[in-house]
Amino acid sequence: MDKAIDKTSCIFVAGHRGLVGSAICRRLMAAGFTNLLVRTHAELDLCDARAVDLFFGKQRPEYVFLVAAKVGGILANSTYPADFLRENLAIELNVIESAWRHGVKKLQFMGSSCIYPKMAEQPIREEYLLSGPLEPTNEWYAIAKIAGIKLAQAYRHQYGFSAICLMPTNLYGPYDNFDLQRSHVLPALIRKFHEAKKLGMPEVVVWGSGTPRREFLHVDDLADAAVYLMHHYDDGMPLNVGGGTDITIAGLAALIGKTVGYEGKIVWDGTKPDGTPRKLLDVSRLNALGWTAGIHLEQGIASTYEWFVNSRWVEKGASSMATHQSA
Ligand code: GFB
Numbered sequence: 001m002d003k004a005i006d007k008t009s010c011i012f013v014a015g016h017r018g019l020v021g022s023a024i025c026r027r028l029m030a031a032g033f034t035n036l037l038v039r040t041h042a043e044l045d046l047c048d049a050r051a052v053d054l055f056f057g058k059q060r061p062e063y064v065f066l067v068a069a070k071v072g073g074i075l076a077n078s079t080y081p082a083d084f085l086r087e088n089l090a091i092e093l094n095v096i097e098s099a100w101r102h103g104v105k106k107l108q109f110m111g112s113s114c115i116y117p118k119m120a121e122q123p124i125r126e127e128y129l130l131s132g133p134l135e136p137t138n139e140w141y142a143i144a145k146i147a148g149i150k151l152a153q154a155y156r157h158q159y160g161f162s163a164i165c166l167m168p169t170n171l172y173g174p175y176d177n178f179d180l181q182r183s184h185v186l187p188a189l190i191r192k193f194h195e196a197k198k199l200g201m202p203e204v205v206v207w208g209s210g211t212p213r214r215e216f217l218h219v220d221d222l223a224d225a226a227v228y229l230m231h232h233y234d235d236g237m238p239l240n241v242g243g244g245t246d247i248t249i250a251g252l253a254a255l256i257g258k259t260v261g262y263e264g265k266i267v268w269d270g271t272k273p274d275g276t277p278r279k280l281l282d283v284s285r286l287n288a289l290g291w292t293a294g295i296h297l298e299q300g301i302a303s304t305y306e307w308f309v310n311s312r313w314v315e316k317g318a319s320s321m322a323t324h325q326s327a
Pocket residue numbers: 072073074075077112113114137138141142169170171180182183184185186188189205206207208212214249272273274275276
């Protein structure tokens with residue numbers, strides 16, 4: 001534990017174009033790491049075991065951040081169960097096996113807070129894993145992520161492989177997915193409120209009842225924790241990563257509406273699922289290791305909104321709103 005990682009070490013960030021991977025690359029570069037190894041999906045298909053093994057054999061990375069995954073919000077998770085299960089299982093199996101086989105010094109696997117039982121006691125402690133039934137809308141993704149954790153633990157147990165697992169809460173920030181059918185709630189609401197304001201629409205449709213509670217962590221905070229823990233954590237027990245506070249979806253909608261400057265009405269679409277009633281992580285083990293989150297939700301939403309208005313999502317904008325509202 002607490003070993004400094006050489007700044008010239010070869011570090012493979014699997015999934016470097018996504019929300020989490022891009023933030024980890026920014027954090028590593030800011031910290032002075034000079035030898036980052038990345039591959040686009042077109043260059044390396046992580047679901048292809050042979051290609052992954054050849055890649056590790058040739059490139060010989062020393063450290064791996066395994067953050068590549070098929071991810072999506074509540075609707076995408078329930079619409080594409082086979083894709084979420086198959087692709088995530090394949091990525092985890094191929095990368096963990098090849099990393100171990102080719103002598104990687106340490107691997108960090110990114111899980112998710114949805115692996116915990118739907119009705120877990122709050123705040124959720126790491127030991128509640130596998131203590132009850134999962135939330136049906138995302139059980140496929142959750143089962144795949146639980147398999148990834150177990151794989152990492154099994155390789156540690158049987159082969160002494162230094163694999164650690166982080167369990168981040170709901171994440172948001174720049175480079176998120178703002179596609180309304182696939183995204184998580186926070187980017188979806190940024191886009192919906194922005195487009196409603198621009199088009200002068202009298203109301204915005206928000207899914208569910210507004211009562212579920214979620215905890216949101218800015219991805220730059222997660223990346224900071226991920227790099228910190230690569231240095232300071234080496235144990236088989238998964239570690240929760242969050243900020244320690246949550247908010248209702250209605251509260252989030254109000255906050256985003258205020259940030260965007262939208263003054264119309266919010267209409268709740270009760271035909272859409274609420275999902276887990278509450279998902280707040282207990283982060284006392286993380287805090288005891290010396291890390292706490294630093295980006296306040298209001299501040300994080302404001303900077304993410306600023307990023308969004310300057311992104312490619314805005315040009316594509318207006319028509320998706322009309323489609324969504326009538327769906
Ligand atoms: O963020 P979200 O899709 O994921 O939804 P989960 C959170 C809550 O926001 C749900 C509500 O109660 C949704 O019904 N919501 C309201 C909306 N309006 C919208 C909207 O326009 N879009 C979306 N997406 N939600 C996901 C899992 O669960 O959390 C994943 O499905 C993953 O597997 C992720 O674990 C972190 O928090 O419910």
